[in-house]
Amino acid sequence: MPKKTKIETALIESLKKKFNTTIKEEYVKPNRIKFSTTSDNFRNLAQAVKELGFDQVISQGGTDYPDNNEFRVEYHIICVSIKKFRSIIFSLMTTIPKDKPEIETLIDIWPSAEFHEQETFENFGITFINHPRMEKLLLPEDWDDIPPLRKDFHLPGRG
């Protein structure tokens, strides 16, 4: 496992102190801090990361894991206003069951997540509760198949 810088260690420790064992640290590589937690606790974790100064959603998406019958919901957060944090990307992840694909929106914490969440909604069928526009964004209005980024949707002719 790569050695953490002082800044990274301080960020990780402050979050661990707050959440104890309810969050899981999955450090991947330099400049990347990845945490996962339960979907109930996800909002609190997001709020804490925002309070550390991480102010922009660089990416938000999902991944389908049909074997576990769950979706992984991912938020990638960067910091623009504080210079020493600019090299770091926070990846926050949680899993939600496929039978009940719902999670509370984070656009009140990060307004920049708005279109990303809308895109995840149409591509995976994940509903973001309290998002003002849970409607199609990129897909055609008359799309009536299953959400296309789910693994059980196959491209025509590609099996």
Add this chain to the structure above:
Amino acid sequence: MPNSVMNVVDQGGDRLVLHVGPQHPGSGHFRIIVTVDGDYIVDAKPDPGYVHRGAEKMAEYRDYIQNIPHLERPVIIDASGVTLPYVLAAEKIIGVEPPVRAEYIRMIMAELNRIISHLYWLAIYGIFLGHSTMFMWPMGDRELFIDLAESIGGTRVTFSYIVPGGVRNDIPINFKERALKTFDYFEKRIKEYEKIFFNNPLMAARTEGIGVLKKDDAIRLGITGSNLRASGVDSDTRKDEPYCMYKKVDFDIPTRQEGDSYARCVVRLRELQQSMNIIKQVFDLIEPGPVKQVLGGVMRGEPGEAFVRTEAARGTMFYHIVSDGDKIPYRVKISVPSFRNLIGMSHLLIGSRLADMPAIYWSLDYWPVEADR
């Protein structure tokens, strides 16, 4: 006809709903639904997706090499800008490191592509503001940079030149001399651009104080690239988290404090000079050596994931690739700068005049095909 170019709905009173696009010579393949009260825009709802092709889904059916030309499609005018982060992420998954010379050549290509893309933007902005000379000049000068890039990559726009393990081939022998000659010429041209367009009172009247994006709003809304730097934030991935050999070169990040359409134009003009400065320094730093690590057989990724961001022409380009150990990626998530800048469009248009819409819209350098993927 819901998709007609101009679908006008009378809402009663003085309000009208106008559909601008998705087939429009200015907007590109993109529709924006604006509600106007007299001449003022009271609501603006972007409607992207007209050229959505499901690039992320299709990437799950192609191996790491086949994905290079595929993922280049969304932004063909900045082809190296969009493939570089993909290749960096793929290299992390596959576990290869490119030779140093290849890293420098990647920088040359990325910066050439930034110039090509910015010149295209400048030409269209000229015609948006009714300045046809400013359409002709950058389009003509852009050809010189396309010629340079073509001499390296083999084609005019879609190079598929950066590959896992390095770059496809070395740069031509006389490339440095040709490039320096072009730069000498173009540095003079930048001064002429300033004279005829940027210092033109008509240009200033159309753009100064128009579409002002405040620093706080830019950060809050997730704006990236030149648009963010024009609002007073000196953030650039090449400095924030240097990749390739960017930490070895010295360059400035042009910023402006005003945050208006004019500031966004000036920032891009200054970036042209910075890109040439970077390439000139690369010529001094680059040393002979191999440009590609030859990889045998089918490239297989280790199970895991890679997150990579680079500074493309329009802002930070972010890739998240998940691998389950197969020869094709399990999931490819692309977060493109145009898609993130889109949120700023409604913010800026609401409250401005309909006549200012082209000046604001294109000052954001929004590329519909990139946003739709």
